[in-house]
Structures are given as structure tokens and as C-alpha cells.
Amino acid sequence: MQSTNDSIFILVIIAIAGTLLLVVSFILINIRNQNRLLKQRQRLQKAELEHQKELLNAVIESQEIERKRVGRDLHDDVGTALSSLRLIIDMFNPEDTATGHKDFISSTKNIIDKVIKDVRNISHNLSPTTLSYYGLVSAVEEHCNYINQSGKLCVTLVNDAAQLVEQVALPAATALYRVLEELLNNTIKHAGATETSVIFSQENDILLITYKDNGKGIDSSVLTSPGMGLQNIESRLSNIGAVYTIDTAAGKGFAIQIKYTVKA
Amino acid sequence: MVLFYIKYIVPSSVLIPLFIAFVNYKWLSRAYKVILWFVLFSGVVNTIHWVLIGQGFYTTFIFHIYTIFEFFFLSLFYLQVFGKKWEKIIIPLIVVFALLCIGNFLFVQNKIEFNTYTRPIEVIITMVYGTYFINRQNIVDENISWSSNGLNWINTGILVYYASNLFMFIFFNYLVTGKRHLFDIVLVVHDTLLITEYVLFAIGFSKCKTILTDKLGHLMHA
Numbered sequence: 372m373q374s375t376n377d378s379i380f381i382l383v384i385i386a387i388a389g390t391l392l393l394v395v396s397f398i399l400i401n402i403r404n405q406n407r408l409l410k411q412r413q414r415l416q417k418a419e420l421e422h423q424k425e426l427l428n429a430v431i432e433s434q435e436i437e438r439k440r441v442g443r444d445l446h447d448d449v450g451t452a453l454s455s456l457r458l459i460i461d462m463f464n465p466e467d468t469a470t471g472h473k474d475f476i477s478s479t480k481n482i483i484d485k486v487i488k489d490v491r492n493i494s495h496n497l498s499p500t501t502l503s504y505y506g507l508v509s510a511v512e513e514h515c516n517y518i519n520q521s522g523k524l525c526v527t528l529v530n531d532a533a534q535l536v537e538q539v540a541l542p543a544a545t546a547l548y549r550v551l552e553e554l555l556n557n558t559i560k561h562a563g564a565t566e567t568s569v570i571f572s573q574e575n576d577i578l579l580i581t582y583k584d585n586g587k588g589i590d591s592s593v594l595t596s597p598g599m600g601l602q603n604i605e606s607r608l609s610n611i612g613a614v615y616t617i618d619t620a621a622g623k624g625f626a627i628q629i630k631y632t633v634k635a
Numbered sequence: 636m637v638l639f640y641i642k643y644i645v646p647s648s649v650l651i652p653l654f655i656a657f658v659n660y661k662w663l664s665r666a667y668k669v670i671l672w673f674v675l676f677s678g679v680v681n682t683i684h685w686v687l688i689g690q691g692f693y694t695t696f697i698f699h700i701y702t703i704f705e706f707f708f709l710s711l712f713y714l715q716v717f718g719k720k721w722e723k724i725i726i727p728l729i730v731v732f733a734l735l736c737i738g739n740f741l742f743v744q745n746k747i748e749f750n751t752y753t754r755p756i757e758v759i760i761t762m763v764y765g766t767y768f769i770n771r772q773n774i775v776d777e778n779i780s781w782s783s784n785g786l787n788w789i790n791t792g793i794l795v796y797y798a799s800n801l802f803m804f805i806f807f808n809y810l811v812t813g814k815r816h817l818f819d820i821v822l823v824v825h826d827t828l829l830i831t832e833y834v835l836f837a838i839g840f841s842k843c844k845t846i847l848t849d850k851l852g853h854l855m856h857a
Binding site for chain 2: 378379412413
């Protein structure tokens with residue numbers, strides 16, 4: 372074998388430098404690829420979220436349209452038919468004046484009045500016309516009055532953001548109305564509360580809705596796996612881009628603050 | 636100057652990852668703890684090595700013993716990362732490699748020679764571990780960037796140090812017999828790579844709090 376004057380030191384240093392360069396390049400290329408993959412994945416997740424939001428929006432919109440249609444049909448068709456029936460019974464005047472007959476007419480009229488009232492309430496709940504004609508606060512006020520009259524709960528409504536509330540678009544107003552309706556229903560059904568307050572206030576262009584009751588509250592463990600009601604609230608609010616914070620504990624009442632940025 | 640760098644600065648640089656690791660100790664998962672004990676072990680062995688040199692002893696036997704433990708710690712680290720199904724491969728590998736090192740020390744390179752047969756084998760296996768780790772990180776769906784995962788920094792430290800020094804480990808017995816000032820240059824290069832490894836370990840330890848999740852949002856054990 373031919374001898375060589377190569378220095379082993381120089382060869383080793385060159386080998387070290389070459390390997391280091393290879394390793395560093397390999398790692399840098401890998402970092403670049405991994406970060407590119409991460410960005411791609413994040414873009415996909417964002418697109419998926421957007422798609423889900425759009426789907427949810429479509430579901431809520433079609434639900435509202437269907438509710439409006441059923442409500443209008445109930446009001447226009449069933450309500451009118453019942454009023455006509457009541458009129459016919461009113462006009463029915465038999466010669467036989469037996470008390471049995473009179474009692475029958477009176478009780479039939481009472482039942483029809485009750486059904487007319489129920490149909491009106493159902494129709495109103497399905498599609499609150501006040502909301503589209505007079506706005507969010509009037510619709511909530513009407514609902515609160517109805518609850519106050521029923522004697523199930525004492526609801527106090529305060530509006531310190533009159534101008535800003537008027538600027539809320541109808542889809543967002545409908546969502547906020549449904550959320551408040553759900554909250555009031557929850558309070559009546561589950562909280563065992565005697566008093567509730569709904570306060571509309573504002574911070575620049577942010578509408579703040581503070582809802583509080585003096586009921587038995589919710590344990591934090593229940594909040595981590597919410598039921599249908601809370602899920603509905605969450606999806607409706609996220610759909611309009613509103614955020615919320617819940618403050619509750621067992622035995623300490625329930626409070627929620629909703630923040631919605633009103634688009635000019 | 637060179638001696639001061641090799642004898643004092645480099646051995647004391649082990650304190651950088653140790654300090655960061657102990658500050659974050661409660662957050663360290665088992666994989667990080669293996670590296671912490673490895674760094675601590677290396678620091679202690681290095682100190683013993685310099686003390687023995689100061690006393691005029693031959694220290695080559697330390698390298699033979701150290702290599703067994705070094706491979707044990709590195710394998711254990713990758714075993715923690717890869718998961719239990721790798722036990723069947725890595726544990727026999729540790730045992731076989733330890734026997735190989737003992738055999739080499741007793742019958743082959745048994746005088747004042749460095750273990751230039753076993754150490755390169757250790758480095759090559761470690762490079763395979765490190766490369767598989769990188770490949771695995773590409774497959775495992777993580778929702779964090781490369782730099783947020785402390786284990787990536789530690790793996791980079793291991794790869795940079797061991798892969799770069801492969802040729803030095805192979806030719807070590809030739810280098811020792813060469814000119815002193817040239818050998819010192821090689822040692823300076825080696826020690827600078829060692830400091831780089833420790834700094835990368837320290838960065839890894841500082842990132843140990845990052846929670847890893849897979850695409851379903853499940854927590855992953857590191």
C-alpha cells in the first residue's frame with residue numbers, strides 16, 4: 372500500500388465539519404417541513420371550523436324560518452278557525468233555556484278562549500313578531516311581562532344601552548332573544564329562583580347583557596359537560612361571534628355575562 | 636488557554652442544563668429525567684476523570700465503563716419516547732452492547748487504548764435512534780411547532796454531538812499518539828460540540844412544560 376502524507380488531524384476535523392453540516396442541514400430541512408405541515412394542519416382546522424359554523428348558521432336560520440311559518444299558520448289558520456267557532460257558539464241561541472244548555476255553552480266558550488290564548492302564546496313563542504317590529508328589548512320585555520304575569524318568577528329588565536341595542540341586526544337579535552328565552556326557561560324549570568334580572572349595558576360598541584338569578588346555581592362539574600340548553604346557548608352565541616362568562620356555584624345563584632360587538 | 640478551556644470551562648458547562656432541569660424539575664416527564672441523570676452522571680465522570688489525570692493515573696478504563704452507561708441512558712431516553720413496544724428491541728440491545736463493551740475491555744482494547752471499536756458502534760445506534768425520532772415526529776400529529784417541543788431540542792443535541800464526533804471516536808487512538816497541539820485542536824472542536832449539546836439540552840429542559848396533544852386532542856406521554 373502506498374504511504375501518504377495526509378494529516379489524520381485535518382482529515383478528522385474535515386470529517387467532523389462535514390458530518391455536523393449534514394446533521395444540521397437535515398434537522399433544519401426537517402424543521403421547515405414540520406412547521407409547514409403544522410401550518411397546513413392549522414389552515415385545515417380553521418376551514419373545518421368555518422364550515423361547521425356555516426352549517427350551524429344554516430340550521431339555525433332554517434329553524435327560525437320553520438318556526439315563523441308554523442307560528443304564522445297557527446295564528447292565521449287555527450286562531451281564526453277557533454275565533455269563528457267561538458262566534459258560532461255565541462250566536463247559537465236555542466229556545467230551550469235549560470241550565471244544562473247554558474252551562475254547556477259557557478264551558479265550551481271558556482275552553483275555546485283558553486285554546487285561543489294558548490295558540491297565541493305558542494305562536495308568539497315560535498315567532499316573536501315584536502322582535503322583528505319593535506326590536507330586541509321590546510321582545511324581551513314582552514316575554515318578561517308574560518313571565519311576571521304568570522307569577523312563576525319576578526323578572527327585572529334594565530336597559531342602559533338603548534341606542535346600541537337598536538343597531539343589533541335581526542339575526543343576532545333573534546339569537547340573543549333565544550338565548551335569554553332559554554336562560555329564563557332554565558331558571559323557571561331548574562333553578563327554583565324567585566328573582567331574576569336582565570341588564571343591557573354597553574362598553575363602546577360592545578353590548579353587555581348581564582343575566583342573574585337567585586336560584587340554587589350550578590355545580591362547576593355540571594358546566595364541564597353541559598346539557599342541551601347550555602349547548603344551544605353556546606352554539607347560538609358562538610354563531611354570532613358573541614362571548615360569554617358564567618359565574619355560578621352550588622347554592623350561589625347563576626349569572627352569565629354576554630359580550631357582543633355590534634357591527635356598525 | 637486551551638487547557639483552561641478543556642479542563643475548566645467545558646466541564647463546568649454541564650451546570651447549564653443541570654440548573655435549568657432542576658428549576659423545572661416538577662414539570663419533567665420520565666424522558667427528561669433520564670437525560671437529567673445522564674447529564675449529571677457525565678458531569679461526575681468528567682470530574683473524576685480530571686482528578687485522576689491530576690493524580691497521574693491512566694483514565695482510559697473510565698471511557699470503557701462510561702460508554703456502557705452512556706448507551707444505557709441514551710437508550711432509556713429513546714425507550715421512554717418511543718413507548719413500551721420498543722422494549723423488546725432496546726433492552727436486549729443494551730444488554731448485548733454492555734457485554735460487547737466488557738468483552739472489548741477484557742480481551743481486545745485492554746491496555747491503555749480507548750474503546751474505538753465499541754464507541755463508534757454506540758454512536759451509530761444512537762444516530763439510528765435520533766433519525767427514527769425525527770421520522771416519528773413527522774408522523775405523530777402534534778399541534779405545536781417544532782421549537783415548542785423540548786424533546787426535539789434534546790434529540791438535536793444528541794445528534795449534533797454524537798454524529799459529528801463519530802470520526803473522532805473512530806480515530807481517537809491515532810490522534811492521541813500525534814502532535815500535542817494538533818490533538819488539542821481536535822479536543823477543542825469536540826468540547827465545543829459538547830457545550831453545544833448541553834446548551835441544546837438546557838433549551839429542551841426549559842420547554843418541558845409544553846403539553847403535547849395528538850390530532851384528537853388527547854394528551855401524549857413524552
